[in-house]
Amino acid sequence: MITSCPSALRASARARTSNADSVPRRERFSAMCNCALVMCVVSDVPTKERTIGGRRTAEQNLWGVQPAGPMLFGRGCTPAREPATICLQCVDTQKGAAMSDDQSRPLDDEEVLRYWIPRLVADGGDPNDALAVRNRAATWDAWPDAWAELGDGYIAMGQDRLALGHQASAAAAYVRAAICYHFAQVVAFHLPELKTELQGRKVAAFREAAPLMSPPAERLDIPFGDANLPGYLRLPAGRDGPVPCILLVPGLDSTKEDFATIMEMAVQRGLAAFAFDGPGQGEVHPRILLGQNYEACIVAAHEAMAARPEIDAERIGTLGRSLGGIYVVKAAAVEPRIKATVVFGGAWDLGDWPAMPPLIRDGFVYATGADDEDDALARLSDVTLDGCISAVTSPVLVVHGRNDAIFKAHQAERIAAALPGNATLWMDEDGVHCCHNHAFEYRTGMVDWLDRTL
Amino acid sequence: MITSCPSALRASARARTSNADSVPRRERFSAMCNCALVMCVVSDVPTKERTIGGRRTAEQNLWGVQPAGPMLFGRGCTPAREPATICLQCVDTQKGAAMSDDQSRPLDDEEVLRYWIPRLVADGGDPNDALAVRNRAATWDAWPDAWAELGDGYIAMGQDRLALGHQASAAAAYVRAAICYHFAQVVAFHLPELKTELQGRKVAAFREAAPLMSPPAERLDIPFGDANLPGYLRLPAGRDGPVPCILLVPGLDSTKEDFATIMEMAVQRGLAAFAFDGPGQGEVHPRILLGQNYEACIVAAHEAMAARPEIDAERIGTLGRSLGGIYVVKAAAVEPRIKATVVFGGAWDLGDWPAMPPLIRDGFVYATGADDEDDALARLSDVTLDGCISAVTSPVLVVHGRNDAIFKAHQAERIAAALPGNATLWMDEDGVHCCHNHAFEYRTGMVDWLDRTL
Numbered sequence: 001m002i003t004s005c006p007s008a009l010r011a012s013a014r015a016r017t018s019n020a021d022s023v024p025r026r027e028r029f030s031a032m033c034n035c036a037l038v039m040c041v042v043s044d045v046p047t048k049e050r051t052i053g054g055r056r057t058a059e060q061n062l063w064g065v066q067p068a069g070p071m072l073f074g075r076g077c078t079p080a081r082e083p084a085t086i087c088l089q090c091v092d093t094q095k096g097a098a099m100s101d102d103q104s105r106p107l108d109d110e111e112v113l114r115y116w117i118p119r120l121v122a123d124g125g126d127p128n129d130a131l132a133v134r135n136r137a138a139t140w141d142a143w144p145d146a147w148a149e150l151g152d153g154y155i156a157m158g159q160d161r162l163a164l165g166h167q168a169s170a171a172a173a174y175v176r177a178a179i180c181y182h183f184a185q186v187v188a189f190h191l192p193e194l195k196t197e198l199q200g201r202k203v204a205a206f207r208e209a210a211p212l213m214s215p216p217a218e219r220l221d222i223p224f225g226d227a228n229l230p231g232y233l234r235l236p237a238g239r240d241g242p243v244p245c246i247l248l249v250p251g252l253d254s255t256k257e258d259f260a261t262i263m264e265m266a267v268q269r270g271l272a273a274f275a276f277d278g279p280g281q282g283e284v285h286p287r288i289l290l291g292q293n294y295e296a297c298i299v300a301a302h303e304a305m306a307a308r309p310e311i312d313a314e315r316i317g318t319l320g321r322s323l324g325g326i327y328v329v330k331a332a333a334v335e336p337r338i339k340a341t342v343v344f345g346g347a348w349d350l351g352d353w354p355a356m357p358p359l360i361r362d363g364f365v366y367a368t369g370a371d372d373e374d375d376a377l378a379r380l381s382d383v384t385l386d387g388c389i390s391a392v393t394s395p396v397l398v399v400h401g402r403n404d405a406i407f408k409a410h411q412a413e414r415i416a417a418a419l420p421g422n423a424t425l426w427m428d429e430d431g432v433h434c435c436h437n438h439a440f441e442y443r444t445g446m447v448d449w450l451d452r453t454l
Numbered sequence: 455m456i457t458s459c460p461s462a463l464r465a466s467a468r469a470r471t472s473n474a475d476s477v478p479r480r481e482r483f484s485a486m487c488n489c490a491l492v493m494c495v496v497s498d499v500p501t502k503e504r505t506i507g508g509r510r511t512a513e514q515n516l517w518g519v520q521p522a523g524p525m526l527f528g529r530g531c532t533p534a535r536e537p538a539t540i541c542l543q544c545v546d547t548q549k550g551a552a553m554s555d556d557q558s559r560p561l562d563d564e565e566v567l568r569y570w571i572p573r574l575v576a577d578g579g580d581p582n583d584a585l586a587v588r589n590r591a592a593t594w595d596a597w598p599d600a601w602a603e604l605g606d607g608y609i610a611m612g613q614d615r616l617a618l619g620h621q622a623s624a625a626a627a628y629v630r631a632a633i634c635y636h637f638a639q640v641v642a643f644h645l646p647e648l649k650t651e652l653q654g655r656k657v658a659a660f661r662e663a664a665p666l667m668s669p670p671a672e673r674l675d676i677p678f679g680d681a682n683l684p685g686y687l688r689l690p691a692g693r694d695g696p697v698p699c700i701l702l703v704p705g706l707d708s709t710k711e712d713f714a715t716i717m718e719m720a721v722q723r724g725l726a727a728f729a730f731d732g733p734g735q736g737e738v739h740p741r742i743l744l745g746q747n748y749e750a751c752i753v754a755a756h757e758a759m760a761a762r763p764e765i766d767a768e769r770i771g772t773l774g775r776s777l778g779g780i781y782v783v784k785a786a787a788v789e790p791r792i793k794a795t796v797v798f799g800g801a802w803d804l805g806d807w808p809a810m811p812p813l814i815r816d817g818f819v820y821a822t823g824a825d826d827e828d829d830a831l832a833r834l835s836d837v838t839l840d841g842c843i844s845a846v847t848s849p850v851l852v853v854h855g856r857n858d859a860i861f862k863a864h865q866a867e868r869i870a871a872a873l874p875g876n877a878t879l880w881m882d883e884d885g886v887h888c889c890h891n892h893a894f895e896y897r898t899g900m901v902d903w904l905d906r907t908l
Contacts, residue, residue, distance in 0.1 A: 126575070128891050157895065165906070437582050439582070440582075440630070448623050452618060452620075
């Protein structure tokens with residue numbers, strides 16, 4: 001079934017209250033662009049060359065912006081040559097326009113406000129921190145240090161609060177430190193040593209938080225072939241027998257720690273949650289690189305949780321974020337005991353590769369340890385639901401944003417269409433990647449769906 | 455004692471990591487202005503007349519902004535006459551420059567980003583909602599409808615989730631609805647009927663949330679003279695005997711519902727919290743107007759909580775927000791059983807009146823039911839700590855932001871100086887009113903302080 005999503009609810013509420021005098025901008029310009037917040041004219045002439053994996057590719061950059069409608073911010077204008085029309089709301093869907101890996105470009109307010117703040121807040125961060133970084137980092141080069149400095153402040157705060165016996169505040173401060181370190185490293189593919197160091201600080205910060213949480217997060221190492229995969233298990237307080245459990249599968253360049261808010265929602269609703277790093281992710285990179293058969297680690301995590309006496313082995317589901325959303329479907333195809341699956345900003349395959357933001361393609365090269373993009377794609381040749389999705393017979397929820405710049409909406413629609421009997425699609429017409437800009441609705445919505453489906 | 459505050463910690467962390475190449479903008483311009491984020495030249499010539507309480511007063515407005523340093527946003531420039539220098543970071547400290555009651559002026563990004571988003575998030579709202587309002591409301595006239603529409607969406611979400619049995623999500627949605635309705639009405643003094651209607655929707659939304667919270671918020675009416683005052687009591691789960699309790703006292707045009715985040719912090723830390731509306735606030739306005747002897751209602755709330763078997767009558771403290779911060783000190787002076795007091799963005803008196811933003815002065819006229827500002831001031835003639843503060847012998851924590859536009863920093867410093875033996879002052883050099891832009895540190899800090907002081 002394909003059902004309407006919470007955005008329809010918003011549109012309905014809007015319809016009830018709006019009148020001709022207060023038509024929101026989105027609607028006034030809806031004839032011009034699908035999302036149509038602000039219309040601009042931008043040159044489509046390549047203006048900059050970039051190097052990745054030894055190859056040189058021409059990239060378009062945002063310049064020559066010319067207002068053709070009301071602007072949120074005034075901007076200096078340069079006449080555009082051979083203009084093409086884009087919309088600033090979905091600017092991050094334009095190749096190279098935003099989420100570029102050109103670190104010397106100015107920090108763009110629209111990118112910060114429309115993508116990074118929503119993602120930060122969704123993962124438990126503080127928008128005041130993003131505004132502070134915006135005010136202190138003139139270019140993306142300065143982004144890592146600005147975030148790391150905020151992380152250091154939260155570490156100091158956590159230590160101070162813990163010394164006074166305030167566990168709850170210490171835990172919250174350490175979680176915020178981890179988020180700051182994550183944001184510090186998220187654009188730093190060009191500085192692998194710095195990225196590794198910041199990842200280490202992220203891991204250490206969250207590890208301080210884990211035992212202080214209420215209920216605590218138990219650190220586990222689950223067997224995976226000859227190796228172990230690290231994870232955190234939170235069990236709800238006041239259990240009366242075994243409880244259902246959600247396996248939380250990170251995406252590209254996200255990790256188990258980034259599931260803090262979803263884990264909190266789970267335990268508040270009486271569900272256990274286990275988040276772990278798989279190949280190419282967090283603590284496991286570069287020990288095991290992202291490659292073929294990632295779904296084996298989800299099966300291993302399922303096995304480990306099914307063996308826990310606190311968890312009901314018949315009621316274990318998965319939630320895969322972004323790239324993890326592909327893998328949870330593949331896992332459901334090979335492990336029929338997985339009772340329900342959530343594809344959270346996922347995809348059918350990597351067919352959108354050429355249109356993905358450069359930062360994301362850099363991420364794939366990094367996670368796979370590839371020499372270049374072609375090598376990365378070769379290492380990920382099994383990242384497709386072709387030939388396996390028909391084996392999925394359990395319920396699947398697909399959550400996606402129409403403005404997703406990384407995995408385009410047709411990817412999610414294809415998954416839902418391939419599972420007509422058991423998939424539910426929530427497509428948010430205003431949503432960015434993982435619907436971070438509507439995180440409250442969808443994150444509670446996904447956990448609630450698992451709560452009633454498991 | 456006067457101790458250093460968490461901002462010193464941030465400065466210290468900054469000092470450890472910053473170097474000459476990455477001096478933040480604040481520091482680069484520190485010679486120009488105390489807070490010095492962006493320097494502008496603005497005319498100090500009155501440009502607009504406004505009417506309040508039957509009197510006409512000349513107000514300065516933001517226009518003719520001329521960049522004299524790096525601008526966060528480009529702006530159209532008009533040459534200024536008789537220029538005066540202000541800083542956009544503390545723009546809300548300028549009389550009439552922001553938080554004006556001119557509703558036809560454009561929605562200003564700096565005001566939204568620097569004051570309203572931090573306050574919204576501090577009180578449990580979603581910055582995505584503020585960005586949505588920013589994108590849909592071109593002027594402040596459109597602000598109430600845009601927020602109310604978001605509130606309606608959350609009401610519908612709460613109903614949908616509740617119908618499916620998801621209490622936690624329903625409670626969270628109703629709380630967000632209440633916050634949206636609060637923000638809808640916060641600037642609507644010029645539309646008293648709309649303001650009353652939106653206040654009613656705020657009250658109704660929170661009332662839906664209260665029994666669904668975990669632990670629930672119990673609605674109480676406490677005796678106050680011939681009348682009753684409505685409030686919400688949250689008791690921590692898993693109590694082992696009577697617990698300490700925080701009485702939460704709202705400020706001007708804030709209400710018991712706005713304490714949702716602080717109440718949550720309290721119960722997470724094993725403290726009870728009771729928030730209520732006093733004269734001139736929330737449900738009590740206009741039944742009882744703001745006037746003389748407000749502190750009597752704090753004493754009444756203390757009496758009611760001391761009588762509860764779940765609460766330790768010897769361990770009751772207060773936290774007064776903004777205007778409520780004056781009243782909690784007055785209450786401590788007359789009720790020695792109040793064991794500890796937090797002045798959260800409060801003041802010594804209303805001596806800063808002429809410099810307060812017009813919106814705030816409108817609020818005093820509204821809350822007191824006065825004819826004009828002079829009448830309001832006459833009705834509030836006892837709002838001063840003169841002659842009473844020396845009777846306060848219990849511990850007092852004073853939390854304040856140096857950039858507070860409503861109650862200037864000297865007000866807080868005066869309170870601390872008058873109580874050399876028992877006051878602690880946390881002055882955040884970067885803080886706005888109630889340090890909303892550093893809410894995490896100070897709100898957890900205040901509750902932690904009460905936790906160890908009660």
